Amino acid sequence: MEKNRPSWSSRVTFILAAVGSAVGLGNIWRFPYIMGQNGGAVFLAVYLLLILTICFIPLFAELVVGKFTKKECIGAYEAINPKFKFLGAMNPITGVLISSFYFIVGGWILNYIYLSFTSSKITDYGAYFGSFTQSALIPCILTLVFLFLCIFFTARGVKKGIEFANNVLMPLFAVILVVLIAFSLSLPNAKLGLEYMFKPDFSKLNAHMFLAALGQALFTLSIGMGALLTYGSYIKEDKNITKSTYTIIFSDTLFALLAGVMLFPAIFSFGLEPSSGAGLVFVTLPYIFSQIPFGGIVSGAFFILLLAAAITSGISIIEVPVATMTERFKISRINACTILFFIISAISIPATLSFGPFSEFKIIGKNIFDFLDFITSNFLMPLNAFFLCVIAGWFLKIKGGTFIRNRVFAALFDFGLKFVVPITLLLVLYIGLK
Ligand code: PHE
Numbered sequence: 001m002e003k004n005r006p007s008w009s010s011r012v013t014f015i016l017a018a019v020g021s022a023v024g025l026g027n028i029w030r031f032p033y034i035m036g037q038n039g040g041a042v043f044l045a046v047y048l049l050l051i052l053t054i055c056f057i058p059l060f061a062e063l064v065v066g067k068f069t070k071k072e073c074i075g076a077y078e079a080i081n082p083k084f085k086f087l088g089a090m091n092p093i094t095g096v097l098i099s100s101f102y103f104i105v106g107g108w109i110l111n112y113i114y115l116s117f118t119s120s121k122i123t124d125y126g127a128y129f130g131s132f133t134q135s136a137l138i139p140c141i142l143t144l145v146f147l148f149l150c151i152f153f154t155a156r157g158v159k160k161g162i163e164f165a166n167n168v169l170m171p172l173f174a175v176i177l178v179v180l181i182a183f184s185l186s187l188p189n190a191k192l193g194l195e196y197m198f199k200p201d202f203s204k205l206n207a208h209m210f211l212a213a214l215g216q217a218l219f220t221l222s223i224g225m226g227a228l229l230t231y232g233s234y235i236k237e238d239k240n241i242t243k244s245t246y247t248i249i250f251s252d253t254l255f256a257l258l259a260g261v262m263l264f265p266a267i268f269s270f271g272l273e274p275s276s277g278a279g280l281v282f283v284t285l286p287y288i289f290s291q292i293p294f295g296g297i298v299s300g301a302f303f304i305l306l307l308a309a310a311i312t313s314g315i316s317i318i319e320v321p322v323a324t325m326t327e328r329f330k331i332s333r334i335n336a337c338t339i340l341f342f343i344i345s346a347i348s349i350p351a352t353l354s355f356g357p358f359s360e361f362k363i364i365g366k367n368i369f370d371f372l373d374f375i376t377s378n379f380l381m382p383l384n385a386f387f388l389c390v391i392a393g394w395f396l397k398i399k400g401g402t403f404i405r406n407r408v409f410a411a412l413f414d415f416g417l418k419f420v421v422p423i424t425l426l427l428v429l430y431i432g433l434k
Contacts, residue, residue, distance in 0.1 A: 211432025
């Protein structure tokens with residue numbers, strides 16, 4: 001084992017960092033818009049079903065593989081069997097691809113923080129979002145600023161960089177969400193939004209929805225790109241990974257549901273389109289803020305806290321390739337961060353321009369941004385999660401009984417890890433991509 005590997009200062013710190021990784025743009029930005037594109041309540045039902053029955057298994061397995069091997073992704077897979085190192089390498093690669101679109105949205109948040117504090121005369125937020133994202137220069141600069149912020153914290157290392165953001169800012173964020181929910185529910189027609197979210201029409205069920213829900217569930221829980229494996233590898237003493245797993249899942253789902261209950265009533269009340277895509281949050285929220293007393297301050301506070309949540313997730317995404325570069329290739333942390341800054345920028349900039357100058361450039365019918373999002377969430381993450389379960393279940397031979405006291409649950413876990421989850425992941429991938 002490496003002597004200089006980082007480690008968490010306490011069990012609580014680890015849980016907070018893992019929750020900080022999970023709760024981010026996936027909950028507030030991606031969840032509502034993917035749900036809006038996939039028919040609302042039916043999607044939510046499928047999503048919750050997948051989280052409760054399937055997702056906790058790969059989440060748990062990632063933590064265990066990390067904790068037992070105490071290595072970054074390639075080394076961890078290699079320690080189980082040298083043949084698997086290439087599968088391990090898919091994790092940091094997926095991480096780089098995710099950061100290349102995730103950080104663009106981080107840049108959008110920076111813009112909305114600025115807007116909150118300037119007295120802008122915007123009346124049509126939909127049109128504003130369109131023209132802003134098309135405008136090329138500012139979004140590119142802001143993407144790089146956000147990338148720099150995440151890299152900066154990552155370069156400072158595991159303890160100093162990550163702990164403050166998680167300990168203080170996340171609880172504050174939950175409070176502000178609750179205040180906004182109260183306002184949103186008081187709007188005329190708020191009931192329509194709640195119905196859209198909670199009254200499923202099962203006739204709308206389809207295979208693509210399962211893939212979209214699986215992609216969203218993995219994305220929001222940070223499963224399938226080694227983030228939790230890497231964080232798990234920094235655990236020293238924690239024996240109770242089961243409890244950590246539940247905490248991560250519970251908090252992440254709570255934040256996603258809060259985001260939905262905050263947005264959908266407002267979307268219906270303002271007559272916006274739930275299926276309008278990636279701009280949904282950035283159009284709806286400014287409308288809400290423009291209606292409430294002290295809207296500018298509330299808006300500023302909200303976007304700053306969202307920025308903090310996005311940074312803690314962004315750090316965990318970057319930490320995966322950084323850990324691989326420092327441990328495996330013996331590059332110093334600061335150099336690894338610098339190299340990554342350039343690699344991620346090289347992919348992010350064309351992706352940022354895919355809303356403007358490069359909008360005609362399409363891969364499988366999608367612009368670069370949507371393509372990166374789709375290929376990572378709906379293909380690479382499920383695939384990585386599949387390999388992880390197979391490796392953990394059949395080669396590392398994790399036995400549920402080691403961690404789960406109840407014998408029935410332990411046996412169910414073993415069966416799930418070896419058979420049910422890998423088969424389901426492959427099946428959803430196959431049917432959804434067909
Ligand atoms: N789960 C994070 C979010 O919801 C994104 C993320 C994906 C983080 C993959 C780490 C790994 O915003």
